[in-house]
Amino acid sequence: MQQALTLYSYWRSSAAYRVRIGLNLKGLDYAIVPVHLVRDGGQQHAPAYAALNPQELVPTLCDGERVLTQSLAILEYLEETRPQPALLPAAAGDRARVRALAQLVACDIHPLNNLRVLQFFDQEWHVPQSERDDWILHWMRMGFSALETALAGTAQTGRFCHGDAPGLADCCLVPQLYNARRFRLDLDPFPTLRRIEAACLALPAFDAARPENQPDAA
Template identity: 65%
Template sequence: MASPIAEPAVVTEPLRLYSYWRSSAAYRVRIGLGLKKLPYETVPVHLIRDGGEQHSEAFREANPQELVPVLQHGARLYRQSMAILEYLDETWPTPPLLPALARDRARARALAQTIACDIHPLNNLRVLQYLEHEWNAPQPERDEWVRHWITKGFTAFEALLDDNPATGEFCEGDAPTIADCCLVPQVYNARRFGVDMERWPTIARIERACLALPAFDAARPERQPDCPEAQRA
């Protein structure tokens, strides 16, 4: 099923995104594709059903890490959401996901990596499954694990935003960047686990500004073709 993105850019070879509706890493890439107005086909990979379709032999050929997202552009496959976003930015430079100045690019990347490298990995599905299956951690303890690391990470992220005059309507300036592509999915995860976002007003403000844009709105998990009907409300 094609993604609901208007005014597509010129794509000479088809784009396919191997995705799961609730994967925050795939969510980042959907936002990037939307900001670039790139038409793409969603190939659902269900991370829970039958033990996880990402562990199938067929998908391991696409990504030996057994993780989504994977972007297929023509005959080539691209892995890792951050690398995919930079590939999109280099291949279709307008609108940019990274600022023009080196110092601003460094800050946008640092903010993005604060989430993608420090916060998100600790509440990733495979980590929670390991806590459940290998350590027998019950659901309340797993949920508290997630809340702890998101809270610690967002407290630092809020300070990084408040401590820099480059923070504008978005994380870096007044146009969305790779940092916002990472922030919005992580806020979605925080709300899933009952984290009160009101303690971080700058993050909450930026999320609202992002979700007002069509690209962010179309990328929401509940708008994806593989989202269960019960979760679409």
């Protein structure tokens, strides 16, 4: 019998959003425990949650007694323990491509506009809002430019980031585009990204994972 899955999530966290998409694509039942990243000084810093996730970040996924952190590690774990439907293609070279696309977003774009980075700029260095916005938009624009080129320049890109079934890279792309709109990045230069996003959001698994559809949405 499969153990119950519990996801500690914040409605607007792009990392938690990735995992919600992955869980939905695999058709898995899970309970959401909201962790508000701003309220009460940030509920992720509460001792009980810090004991669960020492980084004091979301998401955290509990699979029975097993506690998992870091969104890409969680998605890879789900792929290994619940392999169908697959988030990664069968061939090693194709898997490497999909992982590279996912990491471009999760490791190179997202950390530079993460909430704790922006809070540090504000609270410790007192960086003006306009300069913080310039920082965010610069790194998003640079990352999306590389991603657009990578996706538009190969026949391996299909309806989705890799072929005609959604996978790991799409789980990362869609939340980052949501973030980009929050910060008013001009997405006109990225037609391939927008086309793939539209195909993703037409699917129930992606729609159910949207921030506005979460139980803790403000």
